[in-house]
Structures are given as structure tokens and as C-alpha cells.
Amino acid sequence: MKICRVNMANLSVSTEDVPEEWKYLGGRALTSAIVAKEVDPTCHPLGKRNKLVFAPGLLSGTTAPNSGRMSVGAKSPLTGGIKESNSGGTAAQKLARLGIKAIIIEGMPEGGKYYNLHVDKNGIKVQEEKELLGKGNYEVIDVLSKKYGEKIGVITIGQAGEYRMSAANISVKDPHGNIRSAGRGGLGAVMASKGIKYITVDDTDAPGVPIVNLEKFREAARTFAAALREHPITGEGLPKYGTNVLINILNEAGGLPTKNFRMGRFAGANKISGETMYDIIVDRKGKPTHNCHAGCVISCSQVYNDKEGNYVTAGFEYETIWGFGAVCYVNDLDIIAQADRICDDIGIDTIETAVAIAVAMEGGVLPFGDGPGMLDLLREIEKGSPLGRIIGNGAAVTGQVYGVTRVPVVKRQAIPAYDPRAVKGIGVTYATTPMGADHTAGYSVAANILKVGGEVSPLAKEGNVELSRNLQIATAAIDSAGLCLFVAFTLLDNPDAFQAMIDLINAQYGLNMTANDINDLGKSVLVTELEFNKAAGFTRQDDRLPEFFEEEIPPHNAVWDFTGEELDEVFEEIEKEEKVLVPV
Amino acid sequence: MKICRVNMANLSVSTEDVPEEWKYLGGRALTSAIVAKEVDPTCHPLGKRNKLVFAPGLLSGTTAPNSGRMSVGAKSPLTGGIKESNSGGTAAQKLARLGIKAIIIEGMPEGGKYYNLHVDKNGIKVQEEKELLGKGNYEVIDVLSKKYGEKIGVITIGQAGEYRMSAANISVKDPHGNIRSAGRGGLGAVMASKGIKYITVDDTDAPGVPIVNLEKFREAARTFAAALREHPITGEGLPKYGTNVLINILNEAGGLPTKNFRMGRFAGANKISGETMYDIIVDRKGKPTHNCHAGCVISCSQVYNDKEGNYVTAGFEYETIWGFGAVCYVNDLDIIAQADRICDDIGIDTIETAVAIAVAMEGGVLPFGDGPGMLDLLREIEKGSPLGRIIGNGAAVTGQVYGVTRVPVVKRQAIPAYDPRAVKGIGVTYATTPMGADHTAGYSVAANILKVGGEVSPLAKEGNVELSRNLQIATAAIDSAGLCLFVAFTLLDNPDAFQAMIDLINAQYGLNMTANDINDLGKSVLVTELEFNKAAGFTRQDDRLPEFFEEEIPPHNAVWDFTGEELDEVFEEIEKEEKVLVPV
Structure with missing residues (x-):
């Protein structure tokens, strides 16, 4: 190598x-x-x-x-x-x-x-x-x-x-x-x-990846694959409905941020849900189940066609559908699919862009719920017009340019599809991850809502700091292995699958890592990232949610009630520990 | 009160x-x-x-x-x-x-x-x-x-x-x-x-300001006024040419930032200088000398008329003329005057707006030197169009929106009319003042260029940290007295004037403040501001100039060469001192 x-x-x-x-x-x-x-x-x-x-x-x-x-x-x-x-x-x-x-x-x-x-x-x-x-x-x-x-x-x-x-x-x-x-x-x-x-x-005639212990590797791969296929989320929910299975789940939980984070439920949820989407896809001869890379046994992707049966988009994710849907108050899945298609084509993050459009709606640029206007805005991005450049620079810039105070960002990155007041564990992740608001950095939704890897109440503070910390550590390790984050659903519930993941790495590299070593790897990644941010001028004040999350969000009338001190506990201990660089 | x-x-x-x-x-x-x-x-x-x-x-x-x-x-x-x-x-x-x-x-x-x-x-x-x-x-x-x-x-x-x-x-x-x-x-x-x-x-029938020792107050006022009238800058340069006397001086010194801070001299300087402006004003029957408030004995303002002799603008400052002039590469004083007029009318900072336009020129929105295009952009601000909103949110936003790296800001505030490489003392002020890049926070140009209050080389580092520190302290006190900053030219050179200022405050309030107390007042203001910023999330990393100031600026080929440690010395001691709140 x-x-x-x-x-x-x-x-x-x-x-x-x-x-x-x-x-x-x-x-x-x-x-x-x-x-x-x-x-x-x-x-x-x-x-x-x-x-x-x-x-x-x-x-x-x-x-x-x-x-x-x-x-x-x-x-x-x-x-x-x-x-x-x-x-x-x-x-x-x-x-x-x-x-x-x-x-x-x-x-x-x-x-x-x-x-x-x-x-x-x-x-x-x-x-x-x-x-x-x-x-x-x-x-x-x-x-x-x-x-x-x-x-x-x-x-x-x-x-x-x-x-x-x-x-x-x-x-x-x-x-x-x-x-x-x-x-x-x-x-x-x-x-x-x-x-x-x-x-x-072009990997023609590439040497390939050497595996130190091929037998052990194959066995671990089999165990890992079987575990993924057995788990209800990675084996059933995601393959059938894709990540968009979450629209109904988050709506039910009151944690689906709607109309620029004003409400936790969206009246149009059923029109854009994974279940509805599945029926549309099947009806239009798209593909409900589809993979994003060879060797994926989950295949949460799909191919979404238009009414005439022509390809519109693939990899049509929950966060995208939430973004161009609930948060912009749009309930037309075909419009949302077009939005995803345009974003893929012009190469722009759907979460950041959708939230920027919601903020522009807040600022009076277009009304909430204006699906065609939303698509027009995306075309402005493609053109590079002044308005397109504003939106294309994200929610924080859009908020400043239009004098909006209701701007859902942390570290200037848009907050994604889970309201931090009604799903508090993910709020802790948004606030503290060195990445800026990012659900994938420590997906507390698992234990808060999906009851995977334990159960932690989404509406109470208890346990959510620890939950986010542990998931951020585990995620840093999974992101380093090159594994799709969705394997975490299985890893969290199935110790054999977790061991199989470690066995895969050990077999490939001839190592003897333990679960503790994996944990140390995750910690060392986080410490490295936190130190970079500190040297770049970040402080604990950047680990906070925007002021407006003190407002109650219906239906639970939940508020964001973590103190700064509580949030600072997420990484306090990790940062004090001796830096563990490479587990060998 | x-x-x-x-x-x-x-x-x-x-x-x-x-x-x-x-x-x-x-x-x-x-x-x-x-x-x-x-x-x-x-x-x-x-x-x-x-x-x-x-x-x-x-x-x-x-x-x-x-x-x-x-x-x-x-x-x-x-x-x-x-x-x-x-x-x-x-x-x-x-x-x-x-x-x-x-x-x-x-x-x-x-x-x-x-x-x-x-x-x-x-x-x-x-x-x-x-x-x-x-x-x-x-x-x-x-x-x-x-x-x-x-x-x-x-x-x-x-x-x-x-x-x-x-x-x-x-x-x-x-x-x-x-x-x-x-x-x-x-x-x-x-x-x-x-x-x-x-x-x-409406101050009709207002009680007025009580003066504890009226006699002493009047005497100090007379001394102070006489000193202002005697000093070559406050008594001659500013009254005749206004602040725009500085165009030729800074151009000569190679510190007139030109074409978005690419050069320290502007070929069109003579066309926009204070001397040229004086002739135009007199010729068009404007007023070269004019005051901004009652009791001003400097009267650095002026009334600038158009070719037909109609009023265009007043208070036509050096920084504005530099901004819409040299930094945007425009050499037409009538266009610059219109720009000032529009900014006054729509209520927007000329420095921030001019630098934002220079950054937009850098980003290809309009060519450098395009005076009419510059006025069009200002009208976009008035309309609140997307482009106008970008510019109206300042240089940092404009830079981000157009992907420009050459963005002269500190703490997201535009750097004004003195190049920090060729006038290093003002660079130290830009970097460290809690206000964001602001020449008025500690006008080191005085000793660097005007030889007022001593002489400190503008091109060497030596003495400039101390110069900026002392001026920032003195300025905080002057800003608290309600005095125009220009009195500082006289105060710095004339100890009697400085004493008269203290006498004025003492006589009005019945106090016995000394020069040390005034110094402590200035320090306490700075410490208060620095503490606020720290709690807001600012760090020493915010006390730095942008990366591009490492480029040489002609004609002196000067670079910005202060280390972070050197800049941190500006406030290191002050912050450690016991906080002195009110000198009584």
C-alpha cells in the first residue's frame, strides 16, 4: 500500500x-x-x-x-x-x-x-x-x-x-x-x-488487497453478512423501504422537523413516506431495492422513476426527502425527487441546500410549501446567479443575507432531519461533533427512536450525553473501516457481528485488536479532530445549538434544555486521556 | 442623569x-x-x-x-x-x-x-x-x-x-x-x-448638563480649543482638505491599498486626492470646511457639489474615497461622491460596502475600475435584490458567496484604508482590537506616517505592538469622553491639551482624575470588551490577518510578518491586570 x-x-x-x-x-x-x-x-x-x-x-x-x-x-x-x-x-x-x-x-x-x-x-x-x-x-x-x-x-x-x-x-x-x-x-x-x-x-489488472489470514477473513465475512441479513433494520426495513422508512417513524415520534423546525409533525408525511414511495416505485417499474457499492448486503437504495416510467433519481434518502419535503413544507414526492436529481447533478448537498431554502422561505424569498419555486431556486444554483450563490453557500449564509434569526445550524452546518428537542440524543451529537451538525457522526436516533442498541428516552436528558459519546466513538471507528454506517444497527444489537467486524480487520492486517482497541481508534480520531478545530479557533461556544431551540416544539412541546456544562461532558474525559494513536 | x-x-x-x-x-x-x-x-x-x-x-x-x-x-x-x-x-x-x-x-x-x-x-x-x-x-x-x-x-x-x-x-x-x-x-x-x-x-427646555466647577471647565475648554487650533493637523490640514488629505500621504507612503489590496500606490491617486477635491469644491461653490456637530473647532467635513453646483454629499471622508476609489480601482471623484451619497441615504457603511464591492470585483461580478457598475451595485443594495443583499452583508459574506480567497477582513469586518504591510502599526490594531478591523480603534497611522505622537517606522515591526496598545487604550478613553478622535492628534503632541481634557472631565464631574486614571479607564473598557468576545467564542486565532497578507505589496514589497505570539503581546499584560472599573 x-x-x-x-x-x-x-x-x-x-x-x-x-x-x-x-x-x-x-x-x-x-x-x-x-x-x-x-x-x-x-x-x-x-x-x-x-x-x-x-x-x-x-x-x-x-x-x-x-x-x-x-x-x-x-x-x-x-x-x-x-x-x-x-x-x-x-x-x-x-x-x-x-x-x-x-x-x-x-x-x-x-x-x-x-x-x-x-x-x-x-x-x-x-x-x-x-x-x-x-x-x-x-x-x-x-x-x-x-x-x-x-x-x-x-x-x-x-x-x-x-x-x-x-x-x-x-x-x-x-x-x-x-x-x-x-x-x-x-x-x-x-x-x-x-x-x-x-x-x-481504472483498476484493470490491479494487484488487489492482500489478506493475511484469508480463511479467517472469509469466515468473519460470512458471519457479518448473515448478521446484517438477520437484523430487522438492515435485513428488512432498509432493503424494502430504504432510509425513507424513517418519515413515518419520526413523524410518529414528533421529531420530524417541519416548516423550518417549527413543528415535529408534518401533515403531509404520509404523502412522502417510505411506504408511499415503495408503492410509487413498484407502480412505475422503478427499483425499490438497489445497492450503492458492490458487496452491499443491505441495498437501501432505490431507483425512482417519473410517471412515464423514466429514471429520475437513485439513492433517494430520508434526509433529502425530509429536507425538500417537511422542512420546506412540500408534500409532493415527484417534486422532491426532481430536487434530489438536480442536486445530484449540480453536485450539492441536499441537506444543506434544503435547509438553506427553508431559511430563504423564512426570509420571504418564497413561500413555505412552494415546490415549483423550490425547483426554480435549485436552477438558480446551477446558473450561479446571485440568488443561487446565496442558497448554494448554505443555511448560515442564507440566514445572514436575509436577516433571519431562525437558522438551524451548528458550526455553520445545517441541522438535519431529526429535531434535537424531540430526539435529544441526536441533539447532543449535533452540538458536539467536530463535524458541525451531522446525524451520521453519532446516530443517537438508534436508541432514542428505533430501540436499537438499548433504549434511551428521546425526550429526557438522562443518558443522552453518554449515548452520543459512545456512538460518536463507535462511528469514528466504523468510518475508518470503510463500512457503511448502517452496519451499526446490527453491531449495536449483535455482539457476534461486532466481533466479526474486528475479526475482519485482524484477519486482513494480521492484527490482534480487541473491542477496546476499536474503541481507542474511535477516540483517537475524535481527539485528532477536536484538536484541529481548537487550533482553528473553535471553542466550547461552538458546541451549542441556536437560540431558537428554546422554543417548544409540538406535539410534545419539548425544548432544548441541555446546559453548556452538560454538553461539555461529551468529550471532557476523552480529551484528558492519553492520546492513543494506532491500535496494533 | x-x-x-x-x-x-x-x-x-x-x-x-x-x-x-x-x-x-x-x-x-x-x-x-x-x-x-x-x-x-x-x-x-x-x-x-x-x-x-x-x-x-x-x-x-x-x-x-x-x-x-x-x-x-x-x-x-x-x-x-x-x-x-x-x-x-x-x-x-x-x-x-x-x-x-x-x-x-x-x-x-x-x-x-x-x-x-x-x-x-x-x-x-x-x-x-x-x-x-x-x-x-x-x-x-x-x-x-x-x-x-x-x-x-x-x-x-x-x-x-x-x-x-x-x-x-x-x-x-x-x-x-x-x-x-x-x-x-x-x-x-x-x-x-x-x-x-x-x-x-427634541431638547427644547432641556435642563442641560450640570458642571460642578464652571470656571475651571471654561478655562480648560479655552486651552483645549486653542491647542486644537494650533496643531498643524487639527488646525490646518483637516480644516482645509478634510480627512481626504490622506490620499496623497498614504499613496506616497506606499500604504494606499489599491485593487483589493494588491498594491500600495494608486495611479489615479491625484484625481481623488484631498487637494484635487478642495479645488473642485471651491470651483463648484461647495464648502471645503464644515462641522458635524456644534462646538467642533476642526470642521474637517465639507459639502461636495456636482458639476451643476447641486449638493451631492457631506462628510466625504478619506476612507470612503479610498474605498470607492483606490480599492475598487476607480479614479472618478464624482462617481465616488455619488457612491457616498447613496450609502448615506440607504444607511450602509462605506468601508464595508466598498471592500465588499472590491471582493465582488475579485470574484468576477464586475471588472475592477467599473465606476458606473459600482453605482449599479449600490442601487441593488437599495432594492434589496439578491446581489444587493450579498454586498450589503459585507466583504466576508461576499467573499464566501463568490468563492474568493482574497478577502481583507478581520473578525469578518472589512480592513480599511491603510495597508497593514506598509503601515504595520495599524495592522496590529486591525488584528487585535475587539472591534474587528478598525482604524479608529488605535490609529497607529499617526506615529507611522504622520509623525504625530512620536515616530515609529511603518515598515519595521519594532515598536508597533506598543504603539498600537497605547493608542487603543487612549482611544477607548477618548471614545468614552464623547470627543472626536481627531483631538488625539493634538493630545499626542501637546501635554497641555491632554491635561486640559482631563481638567474638563474633572471640572464637570467634580473629580480628581489623573492621566493614569484616564489610562485605567481606557484599559478597563478594553478588558470589558475582550472578555465579552471571549465569552462569545473568540480566541487568539481571531486576532490574525488573512493569509494573503503574506504576499509582497509594491512599492516597498512589504509583507505582514508579525507572529501570533507578537500580536498576543498587545493585550497580554492588560488582561492579567486587576480590573479597574471606574476611576473616581
Whole structure:
């Protein structure tokens, strides 16, 4: 395995051996370690001192189930802090099979030129790009698939990235030619600032990933896969309804943020729910069950067609449907699907964009519930008009520009699809994760609402600090393994599955890690990220929710009632501990 | 003297005795003390927890020369920190003569209604306002002068404030019906958030300001006035050419930031200089010398007419002319005057707006040097169009929205008209003042360039930390006295004038303050402000200049070379000292 470094200032490529300290890191652990070591925390996120790091997970490229996630890391132009965002698609597995532990992109090209990178068994080639500038992700993938063949891996940015919008994401081609995204934190703008429109990855004749103990690895993979198939969420709920199974569940729980976080229930929930969507998909001959990377045994994705049966979008997630639905007060699933399609194409985070539109609605730019107006706004983003640039820079900018005080962000990143007052565990995660408001950083919804990994009341404070802390630690480890976060549902309920995950890593690398070591890995990732943010100027005051969450949210009339001291307990102990770098 | 409190949530007005601790505070010392005591540093600046405080200076309302400044304080929507911005005009003197030490405006009205406040000898009346909503400051002042008579004092916001723009200022009517502004930090947006369009101040039959030792006061006033008239800057340069005398001086020094801070000299400097402007004003029968408040013996203001001899603008300052001139690469003084006129009318800070436009030029919105395009952009602000809202929210927002890395701000406030690389003392002030980049917070230009108050090289680091520290302390005291900052030129060079200033305060209040006490007053103001900012989440990382100042600036090829540690020395000692609250 090696680390590839691309210097965009002089267009040079070099290859390095993996330093000992990074040898057993992957995914988020590796991107965060590299960013923390090599990036000045005070630098401009779109300047020459920032670096963009791609890293497949520890298990990526193997036959381990659901191990195809790729982490992308940098200093975020949205939050100003460290960022890791990960994605499905085929790139992680291809990079791993090519023996690439990480690609570090640094420097900036002169004169605003754009380039593409082509990665194959011979290394990385940097070529000037003109043809696909200004094009959307669907066209980029289409053109490159014709040029290099259907199997080519593609990592790309759309127009939002080229405009250097703080909500721009990085998109990754999936096995079906559809779009998966490293969505949050504006990493697409960082890729644009490096002058890179896309990266193609060809793993033809790649050496593949060495496995130290193949027998043990296969056995653990079988155990892991079986456990995923047996669990009611990863084996039934997600495969059938996708993540959108959550609309009805959160609506029932009173935690579905509606009309810019005014209410916890949405009258139109039934029209946009996973169950309704399933019927529509089946009726229109779409695919209710679909995977985002090879080796996924959950297949929570789907293909959503329009009334004429034509493809509209894939990977149509709960958070997207909530965003363009409940929070904007829109109850038309076809409009929401179009919104998702446009966002995928222009390469922009659906959560940030939807919340920015809700804030624009709050500011009087368009009325709540105006679905066609919402689509028009997305087209403004594509055009790069002033209004589009406002929205495309996220909820915090939109709020400031329109003088709105009801702006649901933490660390300038939009709060996603679970109200922190009615699902308090996730509120603790929003407040404290170094990523800015991010449900995937410690998905307390599991124990608060889904009764997975124990039960912690969503409406009381008790237990939620501990819950969020433990999940943030576990998540940091899972993100480092390259595993899809959804395996956590099974891991939390099934100790054998958890052991199988550890066995997979041990078998691949010839290690003897224990559950404690995995825990230490998660902690070390968090400490690395927290230290970066501190050096960037973050304080405990950034670990707070906006003022307006003191308002009661119906139906439970819950309020956000954690004190600063209580929130500070999340990481107080971890930060004091001796830093554990690599579990070997 | 009393403190008046207006609660906009229930439209109630109350009057309080001045607490002992605030008795000998005025102006900035008082607004900062009140904001620090009563405003939650983490609150939303446009929310119900922020407060807007107006306070005349310690000497305001008396015959002390140049003592008519009014401080306005709040948590700033631009910087997120504490803010004091002060203005000339007639309001400070009228409020002081009415016995009002401060007006504290708190809470927010329901339903987005607007009100006006009328202040007279009977107290404060709150009345709903409809007629003047959406109107510019010139029309507001015109209508109110007709309604209440020419002598009425007016404090008002224009359209920029109503749009809650982060660069919106608060304007104050001057003795001639022209516009003076508490320009920086977006306090106009805070006034709008309180639902107040304007405040009228009628001091008919006001009791006036009591003077404990009238004889001593008069003598000190005479000494002070004579000293101001004798000093070459306050007695000659400023009266004749206004502040715009600085264009040629800074251009000569290579410290006139040009084309978004690319160069230190502007080829068009001669066309926009104070000397050129003087000739134009005289030629067009304007007024080269004009005062902004009664009792001013400097009269640095002027009335600038167009080619037909019609009034365009007054108080046409160096920083404004630099902003719409050199930094935007525009060399047409008539266009710059129109820009100033529009900004005064819509109520927006000229420095923040000009730098935001330069950043927009950097981002490709319009070409550098496009004067007519610049005026069009200002009209977009007036309209509240998306583009206008971007610019009206300042340089930091404009930079983010257009993905620009060359954004000259500190604490999100635009850097004004002196390049920090070629005038290093002012750079130290920009970096460290709790106000965000602000030349008036510690005008090191005096010793760096004008050779007033000693000589410190503008191009070397030596002595500049100490210079900035001392000037920041002295300025905090001057801002508290209600004195125009320009008296500092005389104070720094003339110990008798400095003593006269102390004598004025002592005579008025029956105190025995020494120079040390004045120093302690200044320190205590700074410590109060620094503590607020710290509690709001500011760290030493916020006391830094943007990355791009490492680039050499011609003609001296100077770079910004202060380390973080060196900058931290500015306040290190002061913060450690025992807090001295009130010198009595």
C-alpha cells in the first residue's frame, strides 16, 4: 500500500510509503490524521494551504460486506473546521485494489486552469481539462463511461463545486452509473480550488488487497453478512423501504422537523413516506431495492422513476426527502425527487441546500410549501446567479443575507432531519461533533427512536450525553473501516457481528485488536479532530445549538434544555486521556 | 442623569437612576459596560436577547470642544463580537442636555411591526411607524425636520437597516440636516431587529448638563480649543482638505491599498486626492470646511457639489474615497461622491460596502475600475435584490458567496484604508482590537506616517505592538469622553491639551482624575470588551490577518510578518491586570 501525493502547483505526482503511524488507519482515521498533520488549521479552506485527501476504508476493496465507503477529508469551507465526509460508489474499492491507501491533493494551479486526474495501475496522470467544465455530474459520468468503459470509477464535482459553493459536494459514480456523494461540508469547493474537475479510477489488472489470514477473513465475512441479513433494520426495513422508512417513524415520534423546525409533525408525511414511495416505485417499474457499492448486503437504495416510467433519481434518502419535503413544507414526492436529481447533478448537498431554502422561505424569498419555486431556486444554483450563490453557500449564509434569526445550524452546518428537542440524543451529537451538525457522526436516533442498541428516552436528558459519546466513538471507528454506517444497527444489537467486524480487520492486517482497541481508534480520531478545530479557533461556544431551540416544539412541546456544562461532558474525559494513536 | 430603558416586546419605557459603577462612564465605556453586563455573549445579534445602547460621551452636551460624539453599542451582526461605533451629529448633545446618560433598547416587537421613538423633556414615547418605512435617510430627515422643525435631532436607519444587512449603519442628523453615521459593525440591522425606524430627539427646555466647577471647565475648554487650533493637523490640514488629505500621504507612503489590496500606490491617486477635491469644491461653490456637530473647532467635513453646483454629499471622508476609489480601482471623484451619497441615504457603511464591492470585483461580478457598475451595485443594495443583499452583508459574506480567497477582513469586518504591510502599526490594531478591523480603534497611522505622537517606522515591526496598545487604550478613553478622535492628534503632541481634557472631565464631574486614571479607564473598557468576545467564542486565532497578507505589496514589497505570539503581546499584560472599573 502507498500514499499518492499530487501537487497542483506544479502538477507533479509522487508516491510515498505509508508511515508506520498511518499503517493501520483507513477512511476517516486516515483523512483526519493527514489533515491534522499537514494542514494549517488557520488556513483559508479554498487557499493553497488546504489539502484534499481521499482514503478508502481499512476493509475497502475486500469482500467484507458493506465495506466500500470512501472518506474525503479537508478543512471545510462551510464550517471552518476539519471535515470528513464519506460516500458509496465504486472508487474506494478500486483505489484500495490499486494499492492506494490515500491520495493527498495539495497546492493550487496557476491561472485558474482545470485538470483531471486519471488513476490506474501505472499511477496518477494529471491532464488539463476543458471539455467537461461547467457540466453536471450525470453528463460527466456519461461521457467518461463512454470514453473509458462502463466500469470506470469516477469522482467528480458539478457546477456547485466549480462555483466554490460551501455546500458543494463530491460525487462518486456507483456500480449502476448513478451518483453517490460525500455530501457535507463543501468538499466539492475544495476540489474545485485545487483545479480538479474529476478523477477517473481504472483498476484493470490491479494487484488487489492482500489478506493475511484469508480463511479467517472469509469466515468473519460470512458471519457479518448473515448478521446484517438477520437484523430487522438492515435485513428488512432498509432493503424494502430504504432510509425513507424513517418519515413515518419520526413523524410518529414528533421529531420530524417541519416548516423550518417549527413543528415535529408534518401533515403531509404520509404523502412522502417510505411506504408511499415503495408503492410509487413498484407502480412505475422503478427499483425499490438497489445497492450503492458492490458487496452491499443491505441495498437501501432505490431507483425512482417519473410517471412515464423514466429514471429520475437513485439513492433517494430520508434526509433529502425530509429536507425538500417537511422542512420546506412540500408534500409532493415527484417534486422532491426532481430536487434530489438536480442536486445530484449540480453536485450539492441536499441537506444543506434544503435547509438553506427553508431559511430563504423564512426570509420571504418564497413561500413555505412552494415546490415549483423550490425547483426554480435549485436552477438558480446551477446558473450561479446571485440568488443561487446565496442558497448554494448554505443555511448560515442564507440566514445572514436575509436577516433571519431562525437558522438551524451548528458550526455553520445545517441541522438535519431529526429535531434535537424531540430526539435529544441526536441533539447532543449535533452540538458536539467536530463535524458541525451531522446525524451520521453519532446516530443517537438508534436508541432514542428505533430501540436499537438499548433504549434511551428521546425526550429526557438522562443518558443522552453518554449515548452520543459512545456512538460518536463507535462511528469514528466504523468510518475508518470503510463500512457503511448502517452496519451499526446490527453491531449495536449483535455482539457476534461486532466481533466479526474486528475479526475482519485482524484477519486482513494480521492484527490482534480487541473491542477496546476499536474503541481507542474511535477516540483517537475524535481527539485528532477536536484538536484541529481548537487550533482553528473553535471553542466550547461552538458546541451549542441556536437560540431558537428554546422554543417548544409540538406535539410534545419539548425544548432544548441541555446546559453548556452538560454538553461539555461529551468529550471532557476523552480529551484528558492519553492520546492513543494506532491500535496494533 | 438617568438611564432610559425601552422594552420593544411590550413597548414599555422606564427610567432608572445611574448605578454607582456607571456614574463616571460615558460613550463607549458606558455602551460596552452595559452590553457586557446585560447581553448574553452567545445570543443571536438580531434576536430578542441583544440590546442596542445609545450613550453620549462624558463631555457631550457641554461647551467642551469636539465633544458631540454619540456611542452606539450592541453585539454586532457583522463580527459576532461586542461593538461600539460612534457618530457626530446633534443627537449626543441633545440627549445629554435632556439628562439622558444612556438609552437601552431591548426585546423585540411581535409581528414585525415598526415603531419610532420620540425623546423630549417628558421622556420617551413609542409610536407605531408606517409612513417612513422603506425610505432613505435623506427623506426621513427631511420629513421629520418639516414635522418637528429644523432643530430636531434624528437617529435613523435606511433601507439597508430594514433589510437587516450586516453592513447597515445608524445615521445621525448633523446641524445642517446632513448625515453622520455610526458606521461599522451592522448596528443598523440591530436597530431594525428592535423594530425601530428612527428616533427623534427634541431638547427644547432641556435642563442641560450640570458642571460642578464652571470656571475651571471654561478655562480648560479655552486651552483645549486653542491647542486644537494650533496643531498643524487639527488646525490646518483637516480644516482645509478634510480627512481626504490622506490620499496623497498614504499613496506616497506606499500604504494606499489599491485593487483589493494588491498594491500600495494608486495611479489615479491625484484625481481623488484631498487637494484635487478642495479645488473642485471651491470651483463648484461647495464648502471645503464644515462641522458635524456644534462646538467642533476642526470642521474637517465639507459639502461636495456636482458639476451643476447641486449638493451631492457631506462628510466625504478619506476612507470612503479610498474605498470607492483606490480599492475598487476607480479614479472618478464624482462617481465616488455619488457612491457616498447613496450609502448615506440607504444607511450602509462605506468601508464595508466598498471592500465588499472590491471582493465582488475579485470574484468576477464586475471588472475592477467599473465606476458606473459600482453605482449599479449600490442601487441593488437599495432594492434589496439578491446581489444587493450579498454586498450589503459585507466583504466576508461576499467573499464566501463568490468563492474568493482574497478577502481583507478581520473578525469578518472589512480592513480599511491603510495597508497593514506598509503601515504595520495599524495592522496590529486591525488584528487585535475587539472591534474587528478598525482604524479608529488605535490609529497607529499617526506615529507611522504622520509623525504625530512620536515616530515609529511603518515598515519595521519594532515598536508597533506598543504603539498600537497605547493608542487603543487612549482611544477607548477618548471614545468614552464623547470627543472626536481627531483631538488625539493634538493630545499626542501637546501635554497641555491632554491635561486640559482631563481638567474638563474633572471640572464637570467634580473629580480628581489623573492621566493614569484616564489610562485605567481606557484599559478597563478594553478588558470589558475582550472578555465579552471571549465569552462569545473568540480566541487568539481571531486576532490574525488573512493569509494573503503574506504576499509582497509594491512599492516597498512589504509583507505582514508579525507572529501570533507578537500580536498576543498587545493585550497580554492588560488582561492579567486587576480590573479597574471606574476611576473616581
